[in-house]
Amino acid sequence: MPLRSDWSDALCPIRRSLDVLGDPWVLLIIRDVLHGRGRFDALRESLGISDAVLSRRLRAMVEADLLVRVDYPDGSRTRQGYAATEAAAELLPVLQQLAVWGERHTAMPAGGAHMALIHDTCGNETTQGGSCSACGEVLLPERMIWVKPWKKARDRLVPAGVLTMGETSAAPPD
Amino acid sequence: MPLRSDWSDALCPIRRSLDVLGDPWVLLIIRDVLHGRGRFDALRESLGISDAVLSRRLRAMVEADLLVRVDYPDGSRTRQGYAATEAAAELLPVLQQLAVWGERHTAMPAGGAHMALIHDTCGNETTQGGSCSACGEVLLPERMIWVKPWKKARDRLVPAGVLTMGETSAAPPD
DNA sequence: AAGGTCACTTTCTTGAAGAAAGTTATAGGA
DNA sequence: TCCTATAACTTTCTTCAAGAAAGTGACCTT
Numbered sequence: 001m002p003l004r005s006d007w008s009d010a011l012c013p014i015r016r017s018l019d020v021l022g023d024p025w026v027l028l029i030i031r032d033v034l035h036g037r038g039r040f041d042a043l044r045e046s047l048g049i050s051d052a053v054l055s056r057r058l059r060a061m062v063e064a065d066l067l068v069r070v071d072y073p074d075g076s077r078t079r080q081g082y083a084a085t086e087a088a089a090e091l092l093p094v095l096q097q098l099a100v101w102g103e104r105h106t107a108m109p110a111g112g113a114h115m116a117l118i119h120d121t122c123g124n125e126t127t128q129g130g131s132c133s134a135c136g137e138v139l140l141p142e143r144m145i146w147v148k149p150w151k152k153a154r155d156r157l158v159p160a161g162v163l164t165m166g167e168t169s170a171a172p173p174d
Numbered sequence: 175m176p177l178r179s180d181w182s183d184a185l186c187p188i189r190r191s192l193d194v195l196g197d198p199w200v201l202l203i204i205r206d207v208l209h210g211r212g213r214f215d216a217l218r219e220s221l222g223i224s225d226a227v228l229s230r231r232l233r234a235m236v237e238a239d240l241l242v243r244v245d246y247p248d249g250s251r252t253r254q255g256y257a258a259t260e261a262a263a264e265l266l267p268v269l270q271q272l273a274v275w276g277e278r279h280t281a282m283p284a285g286g287a288h289m290a291l292i293h294d295t296c297g298n299e300t301t302q303g304g305s306c307s308a309c310g311e312v313l314l315p316e317r318m319i320w321v322k323p324w325k326k327a328r329d330r331l332v333p334a335g336v337l338t339m340g341e342t343s344a345a346p347p348d
Numbered sequence: 349a350a351g352g353t354c355a356c357t358t359t360c361t362t363g364a365a366g367a368a369a370g371t372t373a374t375a376g377g378a
Numbered sequence: 379t380c381c382t383a384t385a386a387c388t389t390t391c392t393t394c395a396a397g398a399a400a401g402t403g404a405c406c407t408t
Contacts, residue, residue, distance in 0.1 A: 009283035011324045013276030024196030087279040093271045102187030105261040109183035130302040150185045
């Protein structure tokens with residue numbers, strides 16, 4: 001996904017990762033998709049992204065094997081949305097590490113609150129992204145609950161391939 | 175560091191992190207600075223970034239408290255370079271997780287090779303970014319060695335505040 | 349005095365971001 | 379049947395940063 005430079009054949013694996021992930025929207029889209037919010041309009045609402053940019057990003061992310069198109073029912077018809085691939089699901093450690101870092105090193109805005117990352121296998125909060133700081137186990141999306149006090153929500157993440165049909169609308173930006 | 179959108183007061187900590195880190199260059203600059211390569215021309219060479227963009231990024235990163243300006247000796251005079259802050263040093267888990275992900279999910283280019291992340295406290299390779307997958311200890315920069323076979327180098331990382339004066343030139347892009 | 353190094357700044361072109369409006373397809377209701 | 383609504387886009391337009399190349403100034407060595 002070259003924005004300006006093409007880093008897909010860089011020798012350093014970090015640089016190759018950033019060739020795909022270095023756009024500010026990509027990780028946020030994966031975050032939402034790992035919450036099951038993979039519908040176009042749900043993403044647009046949650047992200048506050050323009051239609052044109054979202055459309056481009058989604059296409060590029062399918063191309064980069066981060067997303068797959070999946071069907072979901074809308075009343076009597078079938079619509080198309082997006083779900084995470086295994087590759088995207090394995091970015092959970094990165095996302096969680098970014099969440100931990102953001103809480104430590106960015107200023108909490110008015111109305112904000114601590115987002116706890118709960119490993120429901122052991123029931124404890126983890127302060128690490130890859131493995132649980134409480135029980136040591138490797139963290140998988142479907143075993144994680146993100147507690148977001150500012151939206152009064154406890155969100156259980158979903159594994160690769162899943163698109164939930166829930167909450168038809170009216171979710172504030174996240 | 176708003177590129178287009180300003181996310182500094184987002185409620186989600188991931189989004190606040192990406193307000194600072196969502197530019198593709200920022201994490202690569204931190205990677206280099208954690209190798210002690212914090213001189214302007216060393217960064218330019220290693221990154222293949224244009225002077226203008228590097229200068230802007232460095233200024234913004236100092237502003238965002240990711241870098242500090244430090245002195246280093248150049249013969250008989252003193253010059254200025256950049257070193258990581260504590261905030262930047264605590265991005266090590268993110269960088270290492272990105273390295274692991276990149277090795278799993280991006281195609282190794284011709285001439286590439288596996289980059290091993292060695293925790294020299296226990297002597298083993300870790301497959302996790304935050305804590306050592308072999309001994310469980312939290313990973314600190316000064317205890318990590320990154321083995322880069324494509325440059326025949328074993329690079330020991332440096333803690334916050336350090337700028338090494340080493341290798342005057344001729345390092346290939348990384 | 350001339351040349352080199354380092355850390356920038358300036359100038360210019362190209363192309364993506366973002367905002368707003370338009371498009372297509374399908375469904376449900378009057 | 380026509381009207382409206384919804385979802386998933388695409389199109390158009392303006393603005394602004396990326397990237398490339400060249401220029402600047404401070405300081406040093408020869």
